[in-house]
Amino acid sequence: MDRSNYNNVLKCGSPLRFLNEEEMKEIHTSTLEILQEVGSVIQHEGAREMLKKAGCTVKGKTVFFPHGLIEWAIKQAPSHIHVYDRDGDIAMDLGGRKAYFGTGSDCPTLLDVYTGEHRNFTSKDMEDGAKIIDALPQMDFLMCCGLMYDYPITSYEHEYAVMVRNSTKPQVVTAADRESISNITKMAVAIRGSIEELARKPLFLMYNEPNSPLIHTFEAVDKLIYCSENQIPTNYSPCMMPGATGPITNAGALIQGNAECLAGLVIHQLAHPGSPIVFGGGMYNMDLKCMQPTYCSPEAMVNNITLAQLARELYELPTWGFTGCSGSKLFDAQATNEAAEFIFSIGYAGVNLNHDVGYLNYGLTFSYELLVSCNETISQMRRIFDGVQMDKDHMAMDVIKAVGPKGHYLSEPHTLKYNKEMWKPDLTDRADYEGWKNAGATSYEQRVKARTIDIIENYVPKALTPEQDAAIEAILTEVDAAAEASTEKKHHKK
Amino acid sequence: MDRSNYNNVLKCGSPLRFLNEEEMKEIHTSTLEILQEVGSVIQHEGAREMLKKAGCTVKGKTVFFPHGLIEWAIKQAPSHIHVYDRDGDIAMDLGGRKAYFGTGSDCPTLLDVYTGEHRNFTSKDMEDGAKIIDALPQMDFLMCCGLMYDYPITSYEHEYAVMVRNSTKPQVVTAADRESISNITKMAVAIRGSIEELARKPLFLMYNEPNSPLIHTFEAVDKLIYCSENQIPTNYSPCMMPGATGPITNAGALIQGNAECLAGLVIHQLAHPGSPIVFGGGMYNMDLKCMQPTYCSPEAMVNNITLAQLARELYELPTWGFTGCSGSKLFDAQATNEAAEFIFSIGYAGVNLNHDVGYLNYGLTFSYELLVSCNETISQMRRIFDGVQMDKDHMAMDVIKAVGPKGHYLSEPHTLKYNKEMWKPDLTDRADYEGWKNAGATSYEQRVKARTIDIIENYVPKALTPEQDAAIEAILTEVDAAAEASTEKKHHKK
Numbered sequence: 001m002d003r004s005n006y007n008n009v010l011k012c013g014s015p016l017r018f019l020n021e022e023e024m025k026e027i028h029t030s031t032l033e034i035l036q037e038v039g040s041v042i043q044h045e046g047a048r049e050m051l052k053k054a055g056c057t058v059k060g061k062t063v064f065f066p067h068g069l070i071e072w073a074i075k076q077a078p079s080h081i082h083v084y085d086r087d088g089d090i091a092m093d094l095g096g097r098k099a100y101f102g103t104g105s106d107c108p109t110l111l112d113v114y115t116g117e118h119r120n121f122t123s124k125d126m127e128d129g130a131k132i133i134d135a136l137p138q139m140d141f142l143m144c145c146g147l148m149y150d151y152p153i154t155s156y157e158h159e160y161a162v163m164v165r166n167s168t169k170p171q172v173v174t175a176a177d178r179e180s181i182s183n184i185t186k187m188a189v190a191i192r193g194s195i196e197e198l199a200r201k202p203l204f205l206m207y208n209e210p211n212s213p214l215i216h217t218f219e220a221v222d223k224l225i226y227c228s229e230n231q232i233p234t235n236y237s238p239c240m241m242p243g244a245t246g247p248i249t250n251a252g253a254l255i256q257g258n259a260e261c262l263a264g265l266v267i268h269q270l271a272h273p274g275s276p277i278v279f280g281g282g283m284y285n286m287d288l289k290c291m292q293p294t295y296c297s298p299e300a301m302v303n304n305i306t307l308a309q310l311a312r313e314l315y316e317l318p319t320w321g322f323t324g325c326s327g328s329k330l331f332d333a334q335a336t337n338e339a340a341e342f343i344f345s346i347g348y349a350g351v352n353l354n355h356d357v358g359y360l361n362y363g364l365t366f367s368y369e370l371l372v373s374c375n376e377t378i379s380q381m382r383r384i385f386d387g388v389q390m391d392k393d394h395m396a397m398d399v400i401k402a403v404g405p406k407g408h409y410l411s412e413p414h415t416l417k418y419n420k421e422m423w424k425p426d427l428t429d430r431a432d433y434e435g436w437k438n439a440g441a442t443s444y445e446q447r448v449k450a451r452t453i454d455i456i457e458n459y460v461p462k463a464l465t466p467e468q469d470a471a472i473e474a475i476l477t478e479v480d481a482a483a484e485a486s487t488e489k490k491h492h493k494k
Numbered sequence: 495m496d497r498s499n500y501n502n503v504l505k506c507g508s509p510l511r512f513l514n515e516e517e518m519k520e521i522h523t524s525t526l527e528i529l530q531e532v533g534s535v536i537q538h539e540g541a542r543e544m545l546k547k548a549g550c551t552v553k554g555k556t557v558f559f560p561h562g563l564i565e566w567a568i569k570q571a572p573s574h575i576h577v578y579d580r581d582g583d584i585a586m587d588l589g590g591r592k593a594y595f596g597t598g599s600d601c602p603t604l605l606d607v608y609t610g611e612h613r614n615f616t617s618k619d620m621e622d623g624a625k626i627i628d629a630l631p632q633m634d635f636l637m638c639c640g641l642m643y644d645y646p647i648t649s650y651e652h653e654y655a656v657m658v659r660n661s662t663k664p665q666v667v668t669a670a671d672r673e674s675i676s677n678i679t680k681m682a683v684a685i686r687g688s689i690e691e692l693a694r695k696p697l698f699l700m701y702n703e704p705n706s707p708l709i710h711t712f713e714a715v716d717k718l719i720y721c722s723e724n725q726i727p728t729n730y731s732p733c734m735m736p737g738a739t740g741p742i743t744n745a746g747a748l749i750q751g752n753a754e755c756l757a758g759l760v761i762h763q764l765a766h767p768g769s770p771i772v773f774g775g776g777m778y779n780m781d782l783k784c785m786q787p788t789y790c791s792p793e794a795m796v797n798n799i800t801l802a803q804l805a806r807e808l809y810e811l812p813t814w815g816f817t818g819c820s821g822s823k824l825f826d827a828q829a830t831n832e833a834a835e836f837i838f839s840i841g842y843a844g845v846n847l848n849h850d851v852g853y854l855n856y857g858l859t860f861s862y863e864l865l866v867s868c869n870e871t872i873s874q875m876r877r878i879f880d881g882v883q884m885d886k887d888h889m890a891m892d893v894i895k896a897v898g899p900k901g902h903y904l905s906e907p908h909t910l911k912y913n914k915e916m917w918k919p920d921l922t923d924r925a926d927y928e929g930w931k932n933a934g935a936t937s938y939e940q941r942v943k944a945r946t947i948d949i950i951e952n953y954v955p956k957a958l959t960p961e962q963d964a965a966i967e968a969i970l971t972e973v974d975a976a977a978e979a980s981t982e983k984k985h986h987k988k
Contacts, residue, residue: 012517014508016842018881023506026884034894041899062899118927214899244902248909248916250882252890286904288913290924298877298917306882327923329930334922334938336827337871340834345878348510348842361927377831383792384839387512388744388800390520396746400528405535405556405708408738410780415742419782422742423792428828429821430784433612433855436823444828 005140006090009097011387015350017313018250018306024314027251031258032067039064040214040263044221047267054270063263070262073269079316081233081276083141084201086168086191086464092140094233094278094318097350101324101343101378102141103133104356105174105207107366110146111331113452118329118365121146123162125366128456130166132368135459138378141170143207143355145366153483154476156180160187160204161472166461171204172235172355178222181206183479185230190471191464199231205278205353206234210260212245221267228271235278235320235353236264241293242303243286253283253303258310278353279311280304280320295327295362296338305349312350321346324357324374331369331445335360339370340377347381369448372455376427383423394418427451499634500584503591505881509844511807512744512800518808521745525752526561533558534708534757538715541761548764557757564756567763573810575727575770577635578695580662580685580958586634588727588772588812591844595818595837595872596635597627598850599668599701601860604640605825607946612823612859615640617656619860622950624660626862629953632872635664637701637849639860647977648970650674654681654698655966660955665698666729666849672716675700677973679726684965685958693725699772699847700728704754706739715761722765729772729814729847730758735787736797737780747777747797752804772847773805774798774814789821789856790832799843806844815840818851818868825863825939829854833864834871841875863942866949870921877917888912921945 019027039062042048048058057064080095092100109118110125129145144159151158156175163171164187175181184204185195192198206227210216220236227234238260240246242253261279268277284293284300294300300322308319323346328334339357346354356363357378358371388394399414409415427447429436436442464472513521533556536542542552551558574589586594603612604619623639638653645652650669657665658681669675678698679689686692700721704710714730721728732754734740736747755773762771778787778794788794794816802813817840820829833851840848850857851872852865882888893908903909921941923930930936958966 010510011512012514013511016504016510017507018505019884020506023882023884026889030889030891033891038895038898213894213897213901213903242903243909243913243916244904247890247893247903248912249888249890251884251888252894252908254882255889255891256894285916287916287924288909289918290926290929292924292926294916294924296922298874302878302881328938329923329927329935330937331827332937332939333825333827333830333867333942337830337834337867337938338922340831341838341871341874344835344838345842348839364927373827373831377835380792380835384796387796388517388748390513390517390745394743394745395520395524395749396741396743397524397527397749399741400707400746400750401532403707404532407707409707409736409741410738414746415737415782418742419737422737422779422781422788424783428790428832429823430781430786430788432784432786433823433858435784441823443824443826444822444831445826448827 005100005138006093008099008382008385009350010348010385015097016305016345016348017309018302019309024310027254027258027310028314030255031262032070034255034259035065035070035263036067038214040216042216042221043218047221047225050270051267065263065266070266073266074315076269076273077265077277077317078274081202081278081318083170083205083233084203085170086164086203088201091170094352098352099347099350099354100140100352101354101357102139102172103129103143103145103371104325104359104363105143105145107146107359107364109365111360111365111367111369113368113449120149121366123148123150123158126159126162127166129368130163131459131461132371132452132455134167134169134461135455136372136375138375138382139169141172142167143172144174145358153487154479157183157476157479160184161476164191164472165464165469168462172207173204174207175223177219178226181223181226183475185232186475187472190475191468195230202233206232208234208236210236210238210264212238212240212260213256214260216263224264224268225271228268228275231275233276233278236261236268237320238281238283240281240283241286242283243288246283248285250299250302254306257281257283257307277317278320279315279317280308280351282322293362296325296342301342301345305345305351308349308351319352321351321354322356323354325359325363326370327362329361331360331367331448335370336373339374343374343377344381368452372452373427373448380423499594499632500587502593502876502879503844504842504879509591510799510839510842511803512796513803518804521748521752521804522808524749525756526564528749528753529559529564529757530561532708534710534753536710536715537712541715541719544764545761559757559760564760567760568809570763570767571759571771571811572768575696575772575812577664577699577727578697579664580658580697582695585664588846592846593841593844593848594634594846595848595851596633596666597623597637597639597865598819598853598857599637599639601640601853601858603859605854605859605861605863607862607943614643615860617642617644617652620653620656621660623862624657625953625955626865626946626949628661628663628955629949630866630869632869632876633663635666636661637666638668639852647981648973651677651970651973654678655970658685658966659958659963662956666701667698668701669717671713672720675717675720677969679724680969681966684969685962689724696727700726702728702730704730704732704758706732706734706754707750708754710757718758718762719765722762722769725769727770727772730755730762731775731814732777734775734777735780736777737782740777742779744793744796748800751775751777751801771811772814773809773811774802774845776816787856790819790836795836795839799839799845802843802845813846815845815848816850817848819853819857820864821856823855825854825861825942829864830867833868837868837871838875862946866946867921867942874917
């Protein structure tokens with residue numbers, strides 16, 4: 001992987017932010033008040049014991065956090081996480097204001113690019129998805145896009161195998177429990193050679209979330225502890241629905257969301273101080289009219305960016321975001337409108353690890369066309385990040401003086417030299433009207449569809465070595481056998 | 495007009511900017527160097543004499559500007575322009591970081607909403623356009639959208655009559671020369687009562703532009719002087735094509751564009767110091783592959799925003815921008831993608847007066863569907879401008895404590911109270927999949943089309959008073975008669 005996306009940050013000026021210094025501190029102290037006074041439900045006995053030992057008050061399953069412990073945990077976690085690709089080359093520097101983009105995970109359905117229908121997602125679809133992400137230069141990491149219905153029991157492991165076989169890019173993985181995340185870890189170890197090498201050059205991050213309001217399930221906490229102990233980077237991000245699972249106002253949602261993140265951070269840092277974690281969350285308010293999450297609402301964008309702002313500016317932690325998604329059921333003008341608004345907002349805000357690119361229908365349907373389209377949008381935004389180059393030659397004083405009034409710049413060597421720096425469209429039409437008509441008078445949707453199909457049918461990703469591939473296969477065989485044995489045991493019991 | 499759009503600025507944080515302090519000064523001093531050393535062609539004898547008297551060196555039609563005169567002119571122009579609607583209520587405060595939006599002007603063709611065809615623009619189309627702009631709450635001003643082919647000679651005057659009859663919103667007008675801008679002024683005086691009252695409460699701004707590189711035509715300069723003398727607010731904005739009519743690099747384009755703006759500013763301020771002028775320009779680099787202006791390229795957005803940044807931060811002048819437009823030939827996903835990118839960038843940058851909303855095909859084709867769609871996009875952005883309300887009730891501590899872990903917020907009075915503050919979509923679909931299917935499974939394009947047709951067929955704008963209408967009609971009759979006489983005279987001469 002070349003490092004072309006490695007340094008992608010708006011070169012000048014402040015990032016987009018919605019809170020001033022005082023307001024950030026106000027959110028922070030209010031969060032401390034909630035964690036100390038209301039506490040959080042921690043459904044993991046081991047974690048409760050660990051928290052009690054560290055000074056928390058525990059009543060039943062509810063844990064009340066002292067301020068000092070929370071601030072201790074914030075100071076332990078590293079400010080940057082370096083993530084590497086399959087070949088061991090550095091791919092992402094999570095921290096500060098660099099923005100990286102990738103897909104979401106676990107959609108039940110796919111918007112079929114050939115038929116235009118919403119249908120169940122399969123492992124073949126994930127193969128296509130991994131190839132598409134691998135082929136798109138602006139995509140920095142991949143998630144599994146959809147739930148693979150052909151592997152009902154061991155889907156997490158099979159998802160990982162499909163991803164790592166079809167793309168060299170880093171992954172963010174979902175896993176049901178400690179067992180599946182440890183199986184995925186084995187596969188990544190088969191690529192890297194050892195668990196130590198995997199910790200030194202992380203290939204994947206785990207996706208994890210609390211249950212709003214203020215509940216931490218056994219599985220979520222168990223996975224958090226596993227990742228911390230094994231130095232596997234993870235996030236711990238609320239997917240709150242303000243108005244239903246959180247307060248409807250932005251400030252209220254931020255306080256509760258921050259409390260959920262910080263409770264997870266404390267557990268994570270107690271398990272192994274200094275382990276890498278990404279901070280942030282998605283909080284899309286409930287639309288009480290249609291009883292749906294609003295997803296790409298202005299409020300959701302503000303919440304996402306502001307929780308990341310707290311993480312970056314107050315806690316100095318790498319940040320987690322959502323973007324490039326839409327509530328639309330189609331890959332249409334609503335989808336690109338919402339996706340572009342969200343991508344540009346996230347980019348100007350400098351949120352680090354931004355997933356969900358390609359989601360339609362509130363994350364229930366994946367669209368490879370939206371993904372391909374967002375590659376174009378992100379590419380435009382990254383050119384904007386470069387801003388204005390202010391060296392002598394770019395300032396062009398000599399050529400302005402030489403051309404003067406009345407002249408033109410078309411045949412100037414300066415024009416030809418710097419023309420190559422100009423952003424080049426891939427799917428965006430720039431022809432004149434006649435040229436566009438002569439080329440078939442296509443819509444953007446039609447061009448995106450053609451490009452998506454072209455990648456699916458013709459792109460060949462870099463293969464694993466035969467040894468790596470065999471090791472992955474052996475792990476899968478073992479995992480499937482164990483799952484079958486466990487299922488038979490359950491049936492036998494009946 | 496209510497003042498709901500009057501204060502629309504991103505509440506917290508710095509605006510999006512691409513130059514630091516040193517770089518802004520570097521662009522400024524380089525611009526002074528160009529104006530002193532290369533000069534500008536001024537094709538207006540009276541202006542050249544005025545400039546000579548003020549200390550410029552004049553050789554033939556080329557004028558060389560001394561630094562002190564330019565900096566004098568910058569200091570004369572006001573930092574804010576207040577623009578009023580037809581009823582005399584304040585509508586826009588141009589200056590600082592407030593962002594206002596309106597259409598472009600003079601497209602030869604319209605994307606017909608009924609047939610989907612590109613066809614010549616007519617006065618009926620402009621009536622529709624004015625009604626649509628009047629009906630859309632996020633549109634703050636109107637331009638004439640298209641060239642009215644049914645009034646070949648006196649089109650500027652008839653365009654203005656259609657605009658002022660069908661919308662109470664302020665206008666930005668185009669005019670061929672001193673005669674047409676003075677006729678338009680007469681019509682605005684008929685609304686306001688006197689030229690003094692028009693100066694006190696401006697109803698329209700004039701659109702004006704230099705010819706890149708560094709040429710100022712007789713008509714442009716003559717109109718600039720007319721506006722200055724009559725206190726009619728105007729812009730003077732290069733429409734440069736870097737790579738053809740300017741240097742291809744951002745820094746080079748900015749220096750030349752700034753020189754073109756500043757030369758106009760000097761003439762304008764010499765004619766009547768303190769007259770209101772808006773500063774900025776559009777500089778969309780030439781795509782050497784298809785020999786078209788790139789229009790919505792990342793480079794064009796950076797140029798537009800940066801020239802406005804210079805105006806706001808260094809010169810303290812109201813700023814001029816382009817946005818909500820696309821190079822697409824259709825109202826499709828490219829159109830909304832490019833428009834959303836540009837609208838969000840301009841909004842975060844805080845550019846004041848942003849025209850061209852609804853342009854397709856590089857400004858050759860107007861699309862009322864894109865305009866209606868952009869109303870939705872701007873509305874989303876303006877909700878984002880509100881950011882996070884940080885008062886006690888919005889922080890929701892009481893409700894977080896009352897709900898605690900395990901509870902939910904659906905039936906909380908706090909949720910119902912603040913639900914009304916949440917942004918409400920108009921055209922953006924938020925239904926679940928079944929709901930969307932049952933409602934007709936429409937695309938965004940289809941919903942926008944239906945809304946556009948609904949406004950065209952059913953919206954009734956507030957009429958002028960019979961006296962105002964009769965006065966406008968009398969001016970038009972006079973203008974047409976004069977034009978006919980002049981044409982006959984020309985024919986007679988042959």
